[in-house]
Amino acid sequence: MRANRSKTGMRRSHAAVLASRAALCSCGALRLAHRACPSCGKYNGRVIIDIVARTKRDQRRTKRREKALRESGQITESKEQVKT
Numbered sequence: 001m002r003a004n005r006s007k008t009g010m011r012r013s014h015a016a017v018l019a020s021r022a023a024l025c026s027c028g029a030l031r032l033a034h035r036a037c038p039s040c041g042k043y044n045g046r047v048i049i050d051i052v053a054r055t056k057r058d059q060r061r062t063k064r065r066e067k068a069l070r071e072s073g074q075i076t077e078s079k080e081q082v083k084t
Contacts, residue, residue, distance in 0.1 A: 003011075022030040025037040026045070036042065041049030069075040 021033050023033045025031045025040060026042060027037060027040040029037055029039040031037040031039075036048045039051070041047050041051045041054075066075070
């Protein structure tokens with residue numbers, strides 16, 4: 001049975017895409033509501049995420065990945081120089 005325009009519209013009324021609601025952190029950066037700030041790591045006035053440790057960990061991971069790629073021969077020095 002065919003659905004008429006009214007029923008189709010009623011079904012689609014809940015499928016709208018909403019804009020994300022951003023809140024202003026105490027550091028001045030925008031963050032999503034009820035989530036820790038990605039720039040300072042604070043949530044509700046307390047430091048939840050150690051940003052310095054996270055950046056150090058990410059740097060170690062990228063360095064380890066690049067070293068593994070170099071050793072396996074998938075990436076060469078000339079390719080690295082082109083990327084940077």
